Amino acid sequence: MxxxxxxxxxxxxxxxxxxxxxxxxxxxxxxxxxxxxxxxxxxxxxxxxxxxxxxxxxxxxxxxxxxxxxxxxxxxxxxxxxQAATTADGVPLAGWWWRALAGLVDAVLVGVVTGLLSLPFYTELVRAVGAYWGETFRAAQAGSTTPPPTPNFAAMLSGTDQLLLVLIGLAVGLAYHLPLLRLRGATVGMLACGLRVVRLDEGRAPGPLEWPRVLTRTLIWVLPGALGVFPFTLLTVADVLLPLWHPKRQTLHDLAARTQVVRLR
Incomplete structure (x- = not known):
């Protein structure tokens, strides 16, 4: 009983x-x-x-x-x-600002790598933008009040290019989060801030997180950001803000994976 x-x-x-x-x-x-x-x-x-x-x-x-x-x-x-201040076994939960700082560090690292890999797709777009502003500047110098016609910048990225950009963002995000969460229980940003992901109410449990838990948590966090369109962006905002009110300070991806984030120092 x-x-x-x-x-x-x-x-x-x-x-x-x-x-x-x-x-x-x-x-x-x-x-x-x-x-x-x-x-x-x-x-x-x-x-x-x-x-x-x-x-x-x-x-x-x-x-x-x-x-x-x-x-x-x-x-x-x-x-x-x-809100609970600790996990059920007494480990302090991470505050929202520490989680936000860790997330910012992770976003910068992932964004730099994603941007470098995406540069070839934006070459024509950057060239067109530069040419347009050059023509606008020359027209202004010549005293013209009529700006040059605006190119259709959106058409310079085909549907295939946009899909590849989404896949690049998703691949970089998964490659960054999955191995770190599995092996260390934390991303680079979390490690820098003294944070760690643990199973729900098991802050003192030894051993790494299970793969299904790591995959669920990572997909729900990375996929909306990789898609980058309004409904998914709104989901990311809700995910980030939820720990401010949730009694166990969990995000949406924490709830799905049954995890919490604790502060070790």
Whole structure:
């Protein structure tokens, strides 16, 4: 029979669920159990001090709020937050700004390589743009008020060229993220910022991430950026911003792969 208790810590007034943190274990008052913001986990630890309040009761139970300590709602922290500060086994989660900085470093590295490989496709386009601005400048010097006709720049990249550009961006992104996440659990940007990708609520688990998890996470992150059109760009923006509100600080690709990002230093 499972040792995970039924019910949840009582919610502070005005909140729909208690914040993640360590609460007195309803099954054993000599220890604490981690509540992740949604449900009890299997992670327990010895109580830091003798219990001073009854165990949390299911939301809605008589006297649920009365059972709470005067401060902190049973959470051992200096403030109340709907977001978990650590994984279920106590490893600090990465903050949004650190993740953004790591992502920026990765984007610059991938962008430089992708740009260099894409240069041959833009040669005619760059030449046409240069010629157009040269003619415009000469017309202005001659006193002409009529600019030269604007070339159809879009037609200079065929459908095949555009498809190849998408494939180049996708290939570079996969070649960058897949081996690093599999072997190191982190990209270059993450390593520079002291971050690592871990399995959900298993921050201390040894060993690399599994290939299916790595592939799922990478595809959902890289593919919209490689396509580069509006609906997919909007998806990338939502992916980046989601950890600001998600209770476990997960992105869309974290949710799909069941991962979290922790900070090691």
């Amino acid at each position: 499972s040792d995970i208790p039924v019910g949840s810590p009582p919610a502070p007034p005005g909140r729909h669920a208690a914040p993640g943190g360590w609460y007195p274990d309803p099954l054993d008052r000599s220890r604490e159990r981690y509540w992740d913001g949604w449900q009890w986990s299997r992670n327990t630890r010895a109580a830091e001090r003798p219990p001073q309040a009854p165990a949390p009761q299911p939301v809605g139970a008589p006297g649920a709020y009365a059972a709470l300590p005067a401060t902190g709602y049973g959470v051992r922290s200096t403030g109340v937050s709907r």
